Amino acid sequence: MAEIMMCEPFELYNLLNQCSCVSRLAEINYLCLIDARETQDYRMSHIITAKNVKMDSEGMFLLPEAVEVDSMRHMVVYDSNTSCLQEQGRAVECAQALAKASLHPVHIVRGGFQRFSALYHFLRTEKIIYTIMELESLKIYPVEVLAGLLYMGDQKQGMDSSILKDLKISAFISMLQSDTQDRAPTIVNKLFLNCYKYFLVSFIEAGNQLMFCLLFSDTHINMGSKVLIVSRQGRSRCSAVTIAFLMHHLKYTLEQAWTHLLKCKSSMRPNRGFMQQLSEWELHKTGTKVNDIFEPHF
Known part of the structure; x- marks a missing residue:
């Protein structure tokens, strides 16, 4: 089972803004960003490229579809406002499910969507599906x-x-x-x-x-x-x-x-x-x- 750790909003910001010739977000195994909030909240606004995670009939988080979790270099989860690992919120529960399959540490964004979006409002979006070309052409910030x-x-x-x-x-x-x-x-x-x-x-x-x-x-x-x-x-x-x-x-x-x-x-x-x-x-x-x-x- 992979380790579960907290990360600061600026660390996720930097992950989103890495590039070689184009944005690294276009690399299939680079970053899996999971939004653990309710689907209605996710659809209203979420962090760019984030995927909304689903739950089974027993309320357990499922691994994201079409994502090879064990090959992902970076696994990052956020919910509304989780600030520490001791909180038994949606982000921690989702991270625990991901950690069973991941080979790398699973990070939870401190302060969740509320804190991240307050600092980086320009990285919020309602867009859910991206083509490779759209990922490659994303604006890269310093x-x-x-x-x-x-x-x-x-x-x-x-x-x-x-x-x-x-x-x-x-x-x-x-x-x-x-x-x-x-x-x-x-x-x-x-x-x-x-x-x-x-x-x-x-x-x-x-x-x-x-x-x-x-x-x-x-x-x-x-x-x-x-x-x-x-x-x-x-x-x-x-x-x-x-x-x-x-x-x-x-x-x-x-x-x-x-x-x-x-x-x-x-x-x-x-x-x-x-x-x-x-x-x-x-x-x-x-x-x-x-x-x-x-x-x-x-």
Whole structure:
């Protein structure tokens, strides 16, 4: 029997917004999201791609149809407002049924639909059936690194005014490469970024530019503002800066920051040069070499 665990709403948000070339929700064995509420509540509104679970004549939850539970990488359940495993609500009962067949932990969303939809109203829907093409074309939002405060994404997401509005972003850092740096004023004008606090960095280095970047993020996050860090592909440059921020703001080691960010975005990949700079920066800050970037998990 698989383990049953609670997860925070932002963890489900991040699962819904993973991508390779397209949304990972199009992968048949990636995520099974179960809505354990009454059918009438599910039909009124539910989290995007969620399936409503059925019960037998004895009131026992049934495994979802056409879903190979034992091959699913992520199993997530929610009801209206379950907040802990000790509550004997519909989410816990459904998770217990799923755990008998799942090979991976079954997660229950803390606070259920009420809390998730309050935080991410733009991920609610009435749509029940999706084609593969519709799943592949779903809008992908930046991942949430620190709940309600720090987000990380690609240049396209940073230029999407609807994403900035949905997430209530008030400040962001753009790690533009040299070929796009000259076009920065055009990009800024297109986005009407006079409404946002904007910080442009042409490259990452261990000197003043990185420190200005960290202080910029620190200042706005300490004020409760939501900050978005973007780079062209959203994998290398912004990942390196985000790792540096976690080391600076939360006093994480390089390994702790790497592990945290990898949980938020599985495709993040700072290049070896950036990792070397982060390792040297860690040595400078701590006075000792805490982590070896040539270990396999890096």
